Structure formats: C-alpha cells, structure tokens
Amino acid sequence: MAARTVTVGSSSGLHARPASLVAAAAAEAAEPVLIARVGEEGVDASSILMLMSLGIGAGEEVELTSDDEAGLDKVAELVAADLDAS
Amino acid sequence: MTAPVSPRVLAGVGVGRRAVVGPVVQVREPVEVPEDTVVVRDGVPVPEEELADTVLAAFRTVSADLSARAARSSGSLAEVLGATAQIAADPALAARAKRELAGGKPPVAAVRSAVGAFIDMFTAAGGLMAERVTDLASVRDRVVAVVAGQPAPGVPDLHEPSVVVARDLAPADTAALDLRYVLAIVTELGGPTGHTAIIAGQLGLPCLVQVTGATSLEDGTRVLVDARHSTLEVSPDDAAVEAVAKRTEAERALEEDTAPGATKDGDPIDLLVNIGTAADAERAAAADDARTVAGSGLFRTEVLFLDAQTAPPVAAQQKEYTAALAAFGGRKVVVRTLDAGADKPLAFATLPGEENPALGVRGYRIGRIHPQLMVDQLTALAAAAEATGTQPWVMAPMIATPAEAAEFAADARAAGLAKVGVMVEVPAAALRAKEILEQVDFVSIGTNDLAQYAMATDRLKGDLADLLDRWQPAVLDLVAATARAGTELGKPVGVCGESAADPLMALVLKGLGITSLSMSLGAVPAVRFALRHHTLEQCQAMAAAALAATGPTQARDAVVALLDPTTRDLLA
Structure with missing residues (x-):
C-alpha cells in the first residue's frame, strides 16, 4: 500500500469544485484511494460525500493511500493544487 | 355541449409588467411514495434477492439522467446538474442503501434513510456543506421516484419557450431553469417580495405569485400571463394574443x-x-x-x-x-x-x-x-x-x-x-x-x-x-x-x-x-x-x-x- 502526505492547496479546502475533481480522479484509479487527516482513519476518496464530510480546510495536511500508485499520484496532485484558482 | 366550468381567468399577484403567451410546463412536486411501496418491474414485483440491484440501478439512472441534462446545459446550470449527478453516483450512498436493504428495510425506506443520513450530517455541519442539502434532497426524491416507477420531480427539461408553473419554486429550482425557454414564472404560493419574485424581477421575467389553481393546469395548455394586471388567462382568444403582441411592441419602443x-x-x-x-x-x-x-x-x-x-x-x-x-x-x-x-x-x-x-x-x-x-x-x-x-x-x-x-x-x-x-x-x-x-x-x-x-x-x-x-x-x-x-x-x-x-x-x-x-x-x-x-x-x-x-x-x-x-x- 503506497501513501502520500499532501497539503490541501485549494483556498476553499476540499469542498464544492475541488472535492468534485478529487472524487472524480479517485474514481478513475484502478484501486480504491483512501483519504484521511494525518493519523485518522481513511475514507473512500471517490465519494464526494465522504470527502466533504471530513471538512478539510485549506492548508491542512492529509494522508492518501492506495495500491494503485499512478492513480494515487494523480489524486495527490489535485489535492495539492489550488483548484479554486482556475 | 356545455361550456367548461373551470374559470378561464385565474387571479394572482403580478411581479413585473410584461405579458406573454405560451404553453404551461408544470414543475412536479416530489411524489408521495409510501415507505413500504412494492417495487414492480415489467408488471411483476421484484424478487427480494434482486432488490439491491434494482435500487442501485435507480441511483445510476438518476445520475446518468442528470449528467445528460448537464451536457445539454451551460454555465451555472450545467455545474449544478453535474454536481448533483456526481452525488447520485456516490459510492457511499450506494453502500449505505445496500446496508439498509440487507438490514430489512423496504427499498423506498432504504433510499430515504441512506440519503437522509448525509442530509442530517451536512445540515448539522452548516456553511458550505449545508448548501449541498438541496442537492441531496433532489437526489433522494429522484431516486425514490425511479424506484417506485413514478415521473421525476422537479423542473422538467424545456424544449420551447414556456410558462413555468409550480406550487413554489425553491432557489435550487430557479437555478435549474433553462432561462432561454422561460417566458414567465407562475406560483401558487410565495409573496410579491419573496425569493421567486425577486429573482424573476432580476431576470426581467413576468411573474405571478399567489395564483390559486395554477398547478391544476394541464401541461401544454396555452396561457396568457399578464404581470401588470395580475391575471392568468387560460386558452386566450386571438384578440387577446394580438393585444399582447401590440403591448410588447410598444414596450420595445420605450x-x-x-x-x-x-x-x-x-x-x-x-x-x-x-x-x-x-x-x-x-x-x-x-x-x-x-x-x-x-x-x-x-x-x-x-x-x-x-x-x-x-x-x-x-x-x-x-x-x-x-x-x-x-x-x-x-x-x-x-x-x-x-x-x-x-x-x-x-x-x-x-x-x-x-x-x-x-x-x-x-x-x-x-x-x-x-x-x-x-x-x-x-x-x-x-x-x-x-x-x-x-x-x-x-x-x-x-x-x-x-x-x-x-x-x-x-x-x-x-x-x-x-x-x-x-x-x-x-x-x-x-x-x-x-x-x-x-x-x-x-x-x-x-x-x-x-x-x-x-x-x-x-x-x-x-x-x-x-x-x-x-x-x-x-x-x-x-x-x-x-x-x-x-x-x-x-x-x-x-x-x-x-x-x-x-x-x-x-x-x-x-x-x-x-x-x-x-x-x-x-x-x-x-x-x-x-x-x-x-x-x-x-x-x-x-x-x-x-x-x-x-x-x-x-x-x-x-x-x-x-x-x-x-x-x-x-x-x-
């Protein structure tokens, strides 16, 4: 199981459009991608509802894990990007 | 033949000044579906072991339908529909509905309870999350309608300039309107300074609120909506339609x-x-x-x-x-x-x-x-x-x-x-x-x-x-x-x-x-x-x-x- 620790880059945190894009990317991965606050239990990142229910804000660190390393990197990249800016 | 007993002119409270003529499109209320509704496909009740598949298929149907509507729309409407489609396809909702079914809940109750759990959680969280509650409720009502074999609630697809009629329009309903095809908005409830009226005013659409009986008009009925005179005329005659055309022309001249x-x-x-x-x-x-x-x-x-x-x-x-x-x-x-x-x-x-x-x-x-x-x-x-x-x-x-x-x-x-x-x-x-x-x-x-x-x-x-x-x-x-x-x-x-x-x-x-x-x-x-x-x-x-x-x-x-x-x- 591969893991990445990433700082949330979107200014609104993982809500609305950023959450939508991250969930869509996680759904594309070949294996489930889990997302969690560092040290907490992970939830399915392809669920926009679970993702939003974490209430993760801008600048918070999150831990991503998956057996699909390429898919994991794609999700990590989106979490780190400022998706509100575009 | 006796004349129809239904009144030809309904009174309301007008917002704006313009008058238009067009066909009625009713915004459907969420259907009242009992919790223990028997799910029927092709005329026969669905066997218990297939209920989970049927319910999950309903979530997929709703998501696909919303995605298709999003693809045909643009701007904020496309975004709202796309986001709702994504919620309908959410794996957490499907998993939860499946668990409720396995626990013995009938299908309609299982859907309501699965979506309801998130509605409660998001309502309690407030702020940005509470804003998704409307989308969740819309997903819930649509999936329940599909499971029960009923028509989908909410604002239907508009294909021609139409008079949109509703009991009341939620802000989300207004956002979901394809404005290219909205001639006027008519509601049974609402006040002249309420949300719908203000939005209609901003959009420059004639609007009538407080029109008793409006929701019993058949889809496709031609009506004349006159905001200035606060009336809705059913099947107006040629003279009335011509008068509206003249008035519109004079307003353009202004x-x-x-x-x-x-x-x-x-x-x-x-x-x-x-x-x-x-x-x-x-x-x-x-x-x-x-x-x-x-x-x-x-x-x-x-x-x-x-x-x-x-x-x-x-x-x-x-x-x-x-x-x-x-x-x-x-x-x-x-x-x-x-x-x-x-x-x-x-x-x-x-x-x-x-x-x-x-x-x-x-x-x-x-x-x-x-x-x-x-x-x-x-x-x-x-x-x-x-x-x-x-x-x-x-x-x-x-x-x-x-x-x-x-x-x-x-x-x-x-x-x-x-x-x-x-x-x-x-x-x-x-x-x-x-x-x-x-x-x-x-x-x-x-x-x-x-x-x-x-x-x-x-x-x-x-x-x-x-x-x-x-x-x-x-x-x-x-x-x-x-x-x-x-x-x-x-x-x-x-x-x-x-x-x-x-x-x-x-x-x-x-x-x-x-x-x-x-x-x-x-x-x-x-x-x-x-x-x-x-x-x-x-x-x-x-x-x-x-x-x-x-x-x-x-x-x-x-x-x-x-x-x-x-x-x-x-x-x-």
Whole structure:
C-alpha cells in the first residue's frame, strides 16, 4: 500500500469544485484511494460525500493511500493544487 | 355541449409588467411514495434477492439522467446538474442503501434513510456543506421516484419557450431553469417580495405569485400571463394574443429612450440599479440602451458573504468593492453594509434560534455581537475608494434611532469614507427622519422592509400579500415624511425597494421629493418613460392624490386618473 502526505492547496479546502475533481480522479484509479487527516482513519476518496464530510480546510495536511500508485499520484496532485484558482 | 366550468381567468399577484403567451410546463412536486411501496418491474414485483440491484440501478439512472441534462446545459446550470449527478453516483450512498436493504428495510425506506443520513450530517455541519442539502434532497426524491416507477420531480427539461408553473419554486429550482425557454414564472404560493419574485424581477421575467389553481393546469395548455394586471388567462382568444403582441411592441419602443432620468419639464431624478456583485455592476454599467443608469443605488454586499463559513477577509472584500466601483467608472455607487439576519441568515453572523428574527439582531444590530465585521467592511470600502479614486456612498441597514445613525456615521468617517448614509426601513426611522438626516449625508428608503414593519406583515407570508401592497397609504405616509425631511435639509433621499421599480409609484415618489430611484435593470425603461411624460407639478398632484386616498386600490386608481392620456395604455 503506497501513501502520500499532501497539503490541501485549494483556498476553499476540499469542498464544492475541488472535492468534485478529487472524487472524480479517485474514481478513475484502478484501486480504491483512501483519504484521511494525518493519523485518522481513511475514507473512500471517490465519494464526494465522504470527502466533504471530513471538512478539510485549506492548508491542512492529509494522508492518501492506495495500491494503485499512478492513480494515487494523480489524486495527490489535485489535492495539492489550488483548484479554486482556475 | 356545455361550456367548461373551470374559470378561464385565474387571479394572482403580478411581479413585473410584461405579458406573454405560451404553453404551461408544470414543475412536479416530489411524489408521495409510501415507505413500504412494492417495487414492480415489467408488471411483476421484484424478487427480494434482486432488490439491491434494482435500487442501485435507480441511483445510476438518476445520475446518468442528470449528467445528460448537464451536457445539454451551460454555465451555472450545467455545474449544478453535474454536481448533483456526481452525488447520485456516490459510492457511499450506494453502500449505505445496500446496508439498509440487507438490514430489512423496504427499498423506498432504504433510499430515504441512506440519503437522509448525509442530509442530517451536512445540515448539522452548516456553511458550505449545508448548501449541498438541496442537492441531496433532489437526489433522494429522484431516486425514490425511479424506484417506485413514478415521473421525476422537479423542473422538467424545456424544449420551447414556456410558462413555468409550480406550487413554489425553491432557489435550487430557479437555478435549474433553462432561462432561454422561460417566458414567465407562475406560483401558487410565495409573496410579491419573496425569493421567486425577486429573482424573476432580476431576470426581467413576468411573474405571478399567489395564483390559486395554477398547478391544476394541464401541461401544454396555452396561457396568457399578464404581470401588470395580475391575471392568468387560460386558452386566450386571438384578440387577446394580438393585444399582447401590440403591448410588447410598444414596450420595445420605450427602450429607445436613453436620456438621463428627469420629468417632462427637466427636473432630474437619478435612475439607479440594484446590484449584488461586481459582475452585476459590470452588466449594468455596460448597458447602453434604455437601461442606461446613473450608477447603483443599492449594492447588497451580503451576497459576498452568503457562501462563506467565516467572514471574508478585508482583502477579498476590497477586491470585490474595487471591481464594482471601477465598473461604474466614477458614477454613483451606494454600498449597503452587511444586512444579515431574518430571511438572510449567515453562517457566521446570525444568532441561532431567535424567536422573531425579523425583529431581532439583524442588519446594523449585528455589530452588537460582531463589531469586527463592520470594522473590516468599512476598512475594505475605504481601501476600494482609495484604489479607484471613487468615493462610494456607504449606508447601514436597519437603523432605528438618530443615535445609531450618529454612531455609524462617526465610524464610517473615521475609516475615511466621505459620503455616509443610513437606510430608512424601520418606521421609527421614518418618523424621526429629520433627526437622523442631521447625522448623515443621505438616506435611502427600503420600501419592502418599511412596509413589512409598518403593516406588521411578514414579507415571506404570501397569503397576507394585500397588506404588504406598496400603495398602502400608511406606508406612503412614512415615505412622504422621510422625503419631507430630506427636502427641508437639502439632503438626498433615495428609494431602493420594489416601489422604485413601479413606474406609477415612481411618479408619486418624484412628487414626494425623492431624489433617486434604484431598481432592477429591467425596470428602468418603463420608469424612465413614465417620468419623461409627466411634469414635476403633475407628479406632485399624483403624490397628493395618493396620500389622500383611503386604501391601496384607491391610491393607485387616483394616480391612474391623473396620467397623461397618451401613456395610459402602457402605464395603467
């Protein structure tokens, strides 16, 4: 199981459009991608509802894990990007 | 054959002025589906071991349907539909519904309970998450409809220009309307200053609220919606349809006049537009036809705050204010400081659980618990003034006493703002308008709230709409008292409520001594036309006649009687 620790880059945190894009990317991965606050239990990142229910804000660190390393990197990249800016 | 017994003309309360003819499209209410509905496919009940697949297929169907609609739409509508489609496809919802089924719940109950768990969680979280609750509820109702084999609730796809009819339109329903095909909006509930009416006004759509029986019209029935006369005519005859066409043509002709707002004899009055965002400002400032305006008489800053969980930082506010001031390029912009509370709750500034929020901590009173909000806003406005070289006119809402006005004026001036005013929307402020105007540079009358408080009638209570009539003489008295104080002290008194958008009322307001009228962009041409065809003396005679009337109908009729005969067709 591969893991990445990433700082949330979107200014609104993982809500609305950023959450939508991250969930869509996680759904594309070949294996489930889990997302969690560092040290907490992970939830399915392809669920926009679970993702939003974490209430993760801008600048918070999150831990991503998956057996699909390429898919994991794609999700990590989106979490780190400022998706509100575009 | 006997004539149909159903009445051909339904009465309502009109918003706007235009008349249109088109086919009815009903917005479907969520169907009442019992929790234990037996799920039937191809005429036979679905066996228990296939129920989970059937329910999951319903989630997929709803998601695919919403995605397809999103693909056919554009802009914010496409975004709303796409986001809802993604929620319908959410694996957590499917997993939860499956678990509920396995636990023995019948299919409809399982769907409701699965989605309901998230609705409860998101409602409790508030802020940005609470905004998704409408989407979740829409997914729930759609999936339940598919499971039970019922037609989908909500706004149907529009394929031709149509009259949209609903019991009531939720904000989300309004957002989901494909505006290219909306001719008019008709609702059974709602009030003339409620959400639907205001949105329709901003979009320039004719709207009727409080139309009993509207939801029993068949889809496709041709109707004539006349906002000015507050009527809906079923299957109108050729003569009526032709009259509407003629009226529309005459209204178009109005739109060629772009002269500055003034009476026939050249007495000026500023025609301004109400805005909520910098984007609104850009749209209004760019208008180069009869909608051309002298600036904005009401910049409702709370729109900036509505989506926020915490107060927006000074820098973000400054950016938006600067953009709005810049859009008008030195024209007058009247900025209203945060007006939260009552029907405009904000996550971070509203006291929860007030028994009577319209009479509670709202508007300027928010400063009693959150003083920093006002400090930040005044700082951001002063910075925007500095950046653009344009001094905004800044006013506080819900001022009740001269002391409050003095306190706000001192704070605003200390922040570096030069033009300071307050809203007059509490009857106490109208009665003491002179003492209040002595403290500030200008006032602006919010006629919607002024009527609500003067008539002790909730603005959101549709069935009391007659009491909220803008022609109620008691409300006119309060407006007149405020205008008189302004004339006496030589200070501007504007009107920025719905009254300003009514061309007949505009004549009365001019006659009372009001110096500016702020309205939605679409209302400007008719108001400009009305003023341009009457002298100041005529306006004053109309004002006197309206004040002398015994009731709202009599007041309006008295003004109609004094109209220049050539304008009667368009204005009466």
